Amino acid sequence: MDEACLVRVRRYGVPSPPNQPIHAVFVVSMSIAGHEESHEKQKGEEGVRSKQCKCRSIDSLRKCSDRQPPALSCSSSLLLPPSLRFSSTTYALQSWLILFLSYYRKEKRMKNKDTKSSAYHDTSSRIIPMTLMLIVLCGFSFYLGGIYFSEKNRFFKQDVAPAILHEQSVVAPLRIDSVEFPECSSDLQDYTPCTDPKRWKKYGNYRLSFMERRCPPMVERKECLVPPPAGYKVPIRWPKSRDQCWYRNVPYDWINNQKSNQHWLRKEGEKFIFPGGGTMFPNGVGAYVDLMQDLIPGMKNGTIRTAIDTGCGVASWGGDLLDRGILTVSLAPRDNHEAQVQFALERGIPAILGIISTQRLPFPSNSFDMAHCSRCLIPWTEFDGIYLLEIHRILRPGGFWVLSGPPVNYENRWRGWNTTVEEQKANFDKIKKLLTSMCFKLYQIKDDIAVWQKSVDNSCYDQLNSSSFPPKCDDSMDPDSAWYIPLRTCLNVPSQKLKKLALKSAPRWPKRLHMAPERVAMVPGGNSGGFKHDDSKWKVRVKHYKTLLPALGSDKIRNVMDMNTLYGGFAAALISYPVWVMNVVSSYGPNSLGVVYDRGLIGTYHDWCEAFSTYPRTYDLLHFDGLFTAESHRCEMKYVLLEMDRILRPNGYVIIRESNYFVYAIASIANGIRWDCQKHDTEYNVEKEKLLICQKKLWYAKQGQQ
Structure with missing residues (x-):
């Protein structure tokens, strides 16, 4: 194809989307002869312009068209993206319009230059040929457009369209240079970046907030591979792992020495053995859960499915519930020596690092069917009951909160708690008062276990007024937002739109x-x-x-x-x-x-x-x-x-x-x-x-x- 003078389409009223690639070229070439003898000089000038108007791209096209109008002696190439090719009529009109405007501008320049008396005669003598030429051009353009679109399936579908689709759909995969990461030092074998005890001293002791998630800045991130402990072995397989694990995989002697009298675990040769004991499980965790099931019948029939154990120890309670169809999240903070969560996960029991302190737990509202605290050492009555308010938020309506240990059964246990009976009675009364203000009711109490139930509907919350404490949370506080969200001393009221949110209304497991x-x-x-x-x-x-x-x-x-x-x-x-x-x-x-x-x-x-x-x-x-x-x-x-x-x-x-x-x-x-x-x-x-x-x-x- 001869090099053509590319006409900027936008200049003549046809839209040209910015940065859109040109996929096809429609060429209209027409030379108009006549009166060569009278305009020899002007033709020479136009020839120069034609040679200068060889545009190679959209940018050069715009510069070219801004510099001069297209000349008739130059082939006019109409470049349109596929989205602008509508019909053969459109092509004909566009072609006719370009050539007409080109010819009109040329005649206008000639008229301005010619001041002789013969100008009128020369112009009038060209009107008839020009008119006839435009009519012929229009008809010829319609004819060419019809021929072109009769072949469009062969041209576009076989040649242009596949190329366009391939260009748009194929994206080169992301590739990066291979790199080998070094090993971390051996003192990082139990490294937990966002709960690192080495960084605790940077934060205050208020409500033990230094144990919350506090991730290192980008410049302190480790780019190394955390090594296993010396002598690490492939973990013991489930279900044997519930009762034993390799000592070298979790080499913490402190918990064995300090908790041996409570039967949390004991070391035998190369293994830790978990007998199922605990501070409140003198007869074993099985007997403890049996008593709990007698108090809460929903634990037997699939009504209760999800539970959370705050201050979980080595997760013996959660491990026992697995056989009873209850799935428990065992929660405990990172510490320097106990590694409670690590023991739980090594045993194959669900667990996560966390603490109820100044931020919400990373769970939505109305999630758990049951919450449990067995001498978990959480000061429930302090800070206006803010920790109990968090338990209220994550429990679904009709859910249960189970408390064992101080101050439950204080009448018989207070001597072993290094306290007085009056102090424990006051503490128990305060817990009951706080829970009542949060629309809990005392469900059952027997021996060392007390059970409260969250209100099954909103009737209790409707009776609370503006002077009630704790106050109801306003609508600006999303109860489900729980990622770095501060705790608030207010009561989250379950939505009345959710009719099956309550425990009694939810389908039973499975x-x-x-x-x-x-x-x-x-x-x-x-x-x-x-x-x-x-x-x-x-x-x-x-x-x-x-x-x-x-x-x-x-x-x-x-x-x-x-x-x-x-x-x-x-x-x-x-x-x-x-x-x-x-x-x-x-x-x-x-x-x-x-x-x-x-x-x-x-x-x-x-x-x-x-x-x-x-x-x-x-x-x-x-x-x-x-x-x-x-x-x-x-x-x-x-x-x-x-x-x-x-x-x-x-x-x-x-x-x-x-x-x-x-x-x-x-x-x-x-x-x-x-x-x-x-x-x-x-x-x-x-x-x-x-x-x-x-x-x-x-x-x-x-x-x-x-």
């Missing part, structure tokens, strides 16, 4: 697992249909995962985390396997954690730009679906993967479901942190989405080997 909760409608875009689709989708996915990872469903995998769940579908699909799942909902994403708890599952809020609230080497399987697609704009990939490596057990597995764009970069970093990864197709062989199945290698620190 029916509640696959029934769409009311709260699904509170999730942006959520509805019962979407919930059922999600439930079915994950059954298919887990079946496919099983073919790729045969260890799934075996005793090799016990502690599982779904790092960015929506409704807990992955955990629900694993319900028949000997696992428990910690469902994590992003603190920056749709708040769907309430739905997870309504299904009878457990989980927490978290931001993966920070470290998770757990010890190293505590999970056998980590899974996420599109985490980097959702969070890569905030969280740097290497820090997320390093955190995953910290909390993953040696020989543990990772299932990564991610956009094909991120897969190569993830695999590159995974190689640097000593994971063996294999890339697989998804269950439906979708090209834009891939699976990475990785396994963490068991390695030992060089210092430990020496």
